[in-house]
Amino acid sequence: MTSVSLVLDIGATKIAYGLVPDDSPRDVLHTGRIPTQPADSTAADQVRSALRQATQAAGSATIARVGIGAPGIISAEGTVVHAGDTMPGWAGTDLRALAAEEISAPVAIANDVRAWAYGEHKLGAGTEFPTGRVLYVSLGTGVGGALIEDSALIDGPTGSAGEISELVCADFRGLADRCENIASGNSLARYYQVLSHHPEAGLIPWTAPDPDAIDLRGVMELYSRGDDLAQRIITGNLTGLGRCLGALASGFDLTAIVLGGGVTGIGPAVTEPIEAGVRSAALAPQADLPVKLSTNLNHAPLIAAAALARDHAH
Structure with missing residues (x-):
């Protein structure tokens, strides 16, 4: 049975999700996107929705861990402690708790640029x-x-x-x-x-x-x-x-x-x-x-979130 990382790349306008196989860490399966801040929902609710959709897309694959790259300053516990004006209400969001509501798996969460840097270092120019x-x-x-x-x-x-x-x-x-x-x-x-x-x-x-x-x-x-x-x-x-x-x-x-x-x-x-x-x-x-x-990896933010999760999810 395939083991994968379920990954999210959260931005001010869209949330991208996908599954990265452990045996092929530069590939992303079953990608999708949903809006981050539609008129009838909140960013936190959209994160829940993205997690649900990615879980459904996994099918029989084993979700070994979750990796999330998100805007703002993220605490070690996975809480957004500071966010800019482009995402009102985002500060204070507990991303680790949101993930735990939808899936039982270890989680790694980081600021989106920090997640990208980690993946680029492990799999791209930083090698x-x-x-x-x-x-x-x-x-x-x-x-x-x-x-x-x-x-x-x-x-x-x-x-x-x-x-x-x-x-x-x-x-x-x-x-x-x-x-x-x-x-x-x-x-x-x-x-x-x-x-x-x-x-x-x-x-x-x-x-x-x-x-x-x-x-x-x-x-x-x-x-x-x-x-x-x-x-x-x-x-x-x-x-x-x-x-x-x-x-x-x-x-x-x-x-x-x-x-x-x-x-x-x-x-x-x-x-x-x-x-x-x-x-x-x-x-x-x-x-x-x-x-x-930076190297031109397809779906680089998702690949990076998976690299972070493989090494640091807990």
């Missing part, structure tokens, strides 16, 4: 670095991070270890703000939205995406056509992020940096300025620090 300190940086709708030392996630009393969204970096004009306001996908688009109409504007605060305004895909199309503002924002803001990461490389004597997330998937227009910033800010001993890209 090159079994020892040393590796910083994992995820650029998507937000900015997240995780730190792994000697193949173990660095933890702490609150669960926030590796969180880099609140670090300060410079934008393309030299103005400083939190990294998430400078380099996330939403923020890069927001820069163009504001400065294309108000070039004299100062710092650009984060706001919820405007569905009628240009998004990052549109900004990158302008970038590729030689639009000066788009090129200055993308190159300058991401160089600023890279300089911040370069300082961390020296401060923590890193072995490598691994970049992931949807924004880095755009390609060299994004990744090259980050690497250039790292090189310009790191001290001489870190001048040749490897800056690697």
Whole structure:
């Protein structure tokens, strides 16, 4: 009988679920998605629903464990102790208790970026670095991070270890703000939205995406056509992020940096300025620090949650 990990990847808009076989840890079976915050339900109820649907999909397979990657700062006990504005009411959710309501199996729960980093380290780019300190940086709708030392996630009393969204970096004009306001996908688009109409504007605060305004895909199309503002924002803001990461490389004597997330998937227009910033800010001993890209594993968040569960479920 097949033994599997039942895994969830919880986001602000959708919950993905699947089953990862123990004998094929890079494959995901019976995947599905449901909305996280529909009008007639709560995120917690949707987690229950995803667990039920995945359990039904397992059929005769043995569910050996459950792995969950979730947004927010997650305590060692599996409770969301802090969450952003995109998921109202999420803070305080006891994910371990939710899982126990639906299935009797050991559970591993982590912040989604920390779960991704663990899986990437065990099965992807991180396999090159079994020892040393590796910083994992995820650029998507937000900015997240995780730190792994000697193949173990660095933890702490609150669960926030590796969180880099609140670090300060410079934008393309030299103005400083939190990294998430400078380099996330939403923020890069927001820069163009504001400065294309108000070039004299100062710092650009984060706001919820405007569905009628240009998004990052549109900004990158302008970038590729030689639009000066788009090129200055993308190159300058991401160089600023890279300089911040370069300082961390020296401060923590890193072995490598691994970049992931949807924004880095755009390609060299994004990744090259980050690497250039790292090189310009790191001290001489870190001048040749490897800056690697996440591997393109299908269903990477689910595979990562399974890797975490196989090693840490209880």
